[in-house]
Amino acid sequence: YIIVNKHPGLVVHPGSGCMDGTLVNGLLYRYPQLKLLPRAGLVHRLDKKTSGLLIVAKNDYAYTYLTEKMLEKQIEKRYWAIVWGKFTTYVSIEKNISRDPVNRTKMITCSEGSGRTAKTHCFPHTTNANSNMSLIECILDTGRTHQIRVHLSSINFPLVGDETYSSRRLFLSSPIKRQCLHARSLTFTCPDKQSLVTYNSPIPNDMEYVIGKINAGFRK
Numbered sequence: 001y002i003i004v005n006k007h008p009g010l011v012v013h014p015g016s017g018c019m020d021g022t023l024v025n026g027l028l029y030r031y032p033q034l035k036l037l038p039r040a041g042l043v044h045r046l047d048k049k050t051s052g053l054l055i056v057a058k059n060d061y062a063y064t065y066l067t068e069k070m071l072e073k074q075i076e077k078r079y080w081a082i083v084w085g086k087f088t089t090y091v092s093i094e095k096n097i098s099r100d101p102v103n104r105t106k107m108i109t110c111s112e113g114s115g116r117t118a119k120t121h122c123f124p125h126t127t128n129a130n131s132n133m134s135l136i137e138c139i140l141d142t143g144r145t146h147q148i149r150v151h152l153s154s155i156n157f158p159l160v161g162d163e164t165y166s167s168r169r170l171f172l173s174s175p176i177k178r179q180c181l182h183a184r185s186l187t188f189t190c191p192d193k194q195s196l197v198t199y200n201s202p203i204p205n206d207m208e209y210v211i212g213k214i215n216a217g218f219r220k
Contacts, residue, residue, distance in 0.1 A: 001066065001191065002031070002041075002056040003199045008178050008206070012045045012054070027056060037063050043070055044077075044143055049161075051204050052079070052183025065191040070143065076187040079138040080125075080203055081148060082180035082210050083157040084170055087124050087134035093151040094119045097144045106164060107146040109154045118144045120151045130217030133160055133210070137184075148181060160210060175213050176206045 004023065006012070011022045024040045034040040034056070043055040043066045055075075057063035069075050098115030100106040109115075119141035126135035134157075138148050149165045152158060158166035162179035171177075187198040203211070 001043075001058055001062050002027075003186070004054045004056060005201045006046055006051055006054055006183075008049050008051040008204065011048050012042065013039065023054075031058065034058070036060075043067055043075075046183055047146065047149075047179070047181075049178040050181045050183065051201075051207075052181075053186050053199055053201050054183070055186060055188075062191045066188070069188055073141060074188065076185075077140050077143070077183060078185040078187075079140070079148060080180075080182045080184050080207065081122075081136050081138050081152065082160045082207060082214070083134055083136060083152055084160055084166065085132060085134060085157045086127055086129075087122070087136050087157055088127060089124060091122045091155065092119065093122065093155060095151060095154060097147060097150055099145075107144070107150045109150060116142075116144055118142045118147050118151065120148055122152070126211060126214055128214050128217055130219070131214045132219050133214050135211055135214060149179060175210050175218065178206070180207050180210055182207055 013024050014022050027034055027040055041057040041063055043057055046054060055066060057066050095109040096112060096115035097107050097118045098110045100108045121139040123137045125137050149159055149162055153165040160180040161174040161176050163171045182203055185200045190197045
């Protein structure tokens with residue numbers, strides 16, 4: 001398998017309006033054998049403006065093994081997220097998610113019995129009494145489209161820099177103009193050695209800049 005540390009702004013998979021210059025294009029250029037695998041070996045995805053770690057399988061055995069582990073919730077994914085508001089206590093968000101019937105590029109939370117189940121654990125990390133932004137850590141039990149972004153917005157802690165799930169006023173106040181979300185670590189059992197492995201990615205410079213704003217007492 002391959003571990004990719006994706007930078008923000010890179011589209012993962014070719015699609016409508018973006019057929020070239022994606023992560024998959026680069027992977028297929030570097031590893032032509034991936035064309036024989038579903039989704040070029042991608043085990044999961046990240047949004048265009050989200051940074052951090054992705055797993056790419058290099059053969060059929062690894063792809064089957066890792067996708068099964070993902071479905072069985074045996075791959076731990078941890079994220080750094082910077083949100084608007086003072087986030088001071090642990091919160092477990094368990095709300096179903098479905099596609100917005102009006103805007104098909106967005107997701108929404110919905111009532112039990114509709115959509116797909118989703119659960120996000122959120123832990124406070126860095127706050128400042130003089131700032132109305134907070135750095136938190138999120139651990140996913142599920143991996144739904146836009147899950148962290150939708151869940152945090154639903155409890156009134158939208159991501160800093162998220163144009164889709166925060167208000168226009170908050171977006172214009174953001175120190176950076178991409179959602180402050182970084183896939184910081186992956187832990188899973190290696191399909192080859194059958195031992196537990198963990199991969200970590202340092203927080204990117206643009207989010208470090210925002211953390212500096214929190215420490216300095218920045219307010220919108």
